[in-house]
Amino acid sequence: MTALLELHGITKTLKGQRTPRTILDGVDLTVESGESVAILGRSGSGKSTLLSLIGLFDRPDGGRYLLGGQDITRLSERRAAALRSAEFGFVFQRFFLLKHLTAAQNVAMALVNGQGWLPRRKRRARTMAALDQVGIAHLAKHRPARLSGGEQQRVAVARALVREPRLLLADEPTGALDTETGNLVIEVMRSATERGCGLILVTHDRDHANKMRRVLRLDDGVLNPATTTPDEAWTPHSAGMQAAPSGAGPTPESAAGVSAPDGADPTREGVPR
Amino acid sequence: MIRLSGRFRSALIIGIQGIRARKMRTFLSMVSLFLGVLAVVVVQAGAETVEQAQLANLAVQVGKDGTRQAYLPGSPESVRVSNETLANRPDGVVIATRQAIVGEPGVVPVNPGGTPFDQPGGYGGPGGPMYCDQYGCRPISPGGGDAGTPVPGQAIELTLNTLTGDIRQFKPFRQVSGEWLEFTSAPSLAPRLVLNLEAAKGFNRHQVPAEMRIDGTTANPTPRIIGVVDDGSPQPVAYSRTDELANWISPNTAASEFGPGLQVMLAPTAGELERLLILRLTATGTPADQIHFETIQARENIARDLALIRWIFLGMASLVLLIGVAGILNVGLATVGERVEEFALRRAVGTSRLLLAGIVLAETLLTGLLTATAAIGASALALSAAGALLADQAPFLEDMVFPWRAGVAGVIAGLVAGLLGGLIPAIRAARIPIATVMRA
Structure with a gap:
């Protein structure tokens, strides 16, 4: 069976400085349909860059990127935009809702992007279905200013899901939320994987990472191919850091110097989802 | 798409x-x-x-774009032929120009030569009342002058345009008051006149008897002024039906030697009529080189x-x-x-x-x-x-x-x-x- 996503030896170097800085160094990653993957790593380790390459926001300098078996490493801007619309859903830490639009209009924004045209009635139906999926259909006419942080992030998740993407990319989606609200958002995204949607979650929260099928570590641009658990990922002796209490997640400072855990189980059986 | x-x-x-x-x-x-x-x-x-x-x-003043017009010799023959050819034709009109004096008989008009009333050479100019003849214009003395000088009186001279049809299809005069000439009824013995604004100004200023002298008439008709139009002309002009004046003057009388004399205006679609008129005019002796139609392109x-x-x-x-x-x-x-x-x-x-x-x-x-x-x-x-x-x-x-x-x-x-x-x-x-x- 063809994997949903395959990265082979992906590299990315930041140019424009005196000495080019390698952000990603030979990243290999495979994600199957319906699979959820958490990526852990300290700040500056290249997590967001990896996500931006997967989401076709940027192009890798080297390596191969296959989506559904098709090589999409070098795409035209137009094709990349079409794939972003059809295949990916994005959730960001800062929600990025447009304040002059209602919740429903913010969700419908993903449908009014020039990639095919839906009549107003169908647009509305799909928008309301997405809002219903995240449990806030009753807030459809509210503007972001009248919504709580959790509600705003659920609107953002609904926007990501409204086109029924094959892969959901979430960059620290709970970073600005309290634990309870964060759990709610994670559950909403995880429920999407039950319908076959892949999920890549970049997070610092151990509990949230625990809910993913696989947990991977990214250190200085190198993705540890071995599957691990969050506990292993943050093991003090392997990561050179203090173990963070469950649910709190490590701070960027405490995560400094984290390295790939030794002896991680590549098959990762029994990791809770 | x-x-x-x-x-x-x-x-x-x-x-x-x-x-x-x-x-x-x-x-x-x-x-x-x-x-x-x-x-x-x-x-x-x-x-x-x-x-x-x-x-x-x-x-x-000139005519609508596309109108075909010609200025013809004002001989009695060309006037007769033109009037006969365009009689009762809705797509063409013959305009014969003559000088007419309305008012007291035997006096010099207040505007000799049919000049505008407020311009030098006309009555009421900066130099006062003027008399003009072939030797030029000079002020008229208040005392009436010597026996050889005609006495100015209450008469107005104007240009009289006789029409065989409604000219407004070619020159859309703006009606100021009264009504325009209608050409469907029987001609009246008292010729109906429509004045232009300058002529109306003269009649407004001067009380003149309703007696009209036209060169070539044996008796003076009594005109009826029925309306005033704005024709853009600075000179006093009156318009009348050709057939109404025919009771007093032969329609075949030569047109004036001054001004346009005899003018023909035709609709752009009246090509056949134009050819017929040219044919008849040349057949009756009008030199072909004096017949020239042109299209108005204002x-x-x-x-x-x-x-x-x-x-x-x-x-x-x-x-x-x-x-x-x-x-x-x-x-x-x-x-x-x-x-x-x-x-x-x-x-x-x-x-x-x-x-x-x-x-x-x-x-x-x-x-x-x-x-x-x-x-x-x-x-x-x-x-x-x-x-x-x-x-x-x-x-x-x-x-x-x-x-x-x-x-x-x-x-x-x-x-x-x-x-x-x-x-x-x-x-x-x-x-x-x-x-x-x-x-x-």
């Missing part, structure tokens, strides 16, 4: 959302652009208005004269428009700077760079269109108000309709300004990297 339509609709929807979200900025853009578009509309409307007014005057002549002036003013208006463009550009760049996150986000959810540029352009184009609508509306209202307030001084304004070309020019100016003002912001918006959102 469907994809293009989808993109267009998407750009339009998002553009409208953007305008609604930033009403004040849109308003400020419109203010800066309004004057520029207004200048273009006003120049275009002004040029159209002047052209229309000039054309209306020319049509009254619009073409006027357009040439006005084009240069119009382009000069449009150039000035374009400069004002450029200031408006700079305003839109300024506001547009500031807005793009503020909307970096929005544009990056839109690209993240699948909006292409091209559509993103289209969204920014849609907003500026809509702004330009709104501004053009406002400027056109203001101009139309101003023209309507000017028509109501200044109709006395400028009668052509009374029936003036806002010229559609000025509206089109305004819309084009608005769209061009929107395009020019939005182009650089659109390019900037399209170049925003999506990673901005990811790293924000």
